[in-house]
Amino acid sequence: MNPIQEYFYRIEEPDRSTLLFLRKKILESDTENITETLSFGLPFFKYKKKMLCYFYYSKKYKKHYVSFYHGDRLDDPQLLQEDRKKFKILLIDMNEDLPVELILKLINEVKQYIKA
Template identity: 85%
Template sequence: MNPIQEYFYKIEEPDRSTLLFLRKKILESDTENITETLSFGLPFFKYKKKMLCYFYYSKKHQKHYISFYHGDKLDYPELLQEGRKKFKILLIDLEQDLPVKYILNLIEEVKSYIK
């Protein structure tokens, strides 16, 4: 197993399946330009080798989240900044349907800020 797979397999179900599904959707949204790496022990998605977003877990909120680079330029009430300078996060509520289209739209907007 590679380190990225190990990261996901340390997460318990049903969280793991949800994150793996979201990971697949992100990678499939732009197969030519979006890649995945392990940085700081976390799965990072990069667009043309530049930071795009990553997954992590918030102990404060007790939820997984996706953090968007250039989040400071995104103006959506669902995104939390919480003192971060360049990133905003979207908490993933496993009790509700995953907002895949919304997440992919956010990724498209972040891609527009990457030169």
């Protein structure tokens, strides 16, 4: 098992399946330019080798989230900035429908701020 697979393997179901589904959607959204790496022990998604977003778990909210680079430039009421400078997060409520369209829209916005 590679380190990225190990990261997801440590997450309990049904959260694991939800995050794996979201991971697949992100990677499929731009197969030529979006890649995945493991940085700081977390699955990071990169756009043309530049930081795009990553998954993590909030102990404060007890929820997984997607953290968007250049989040400080994104304007969506569902995003939380808190004490972060360049990132904003979107909490994932596993009891609600996954906001795939919103996540892909935010990713497309972030891609516009990345200098290739």
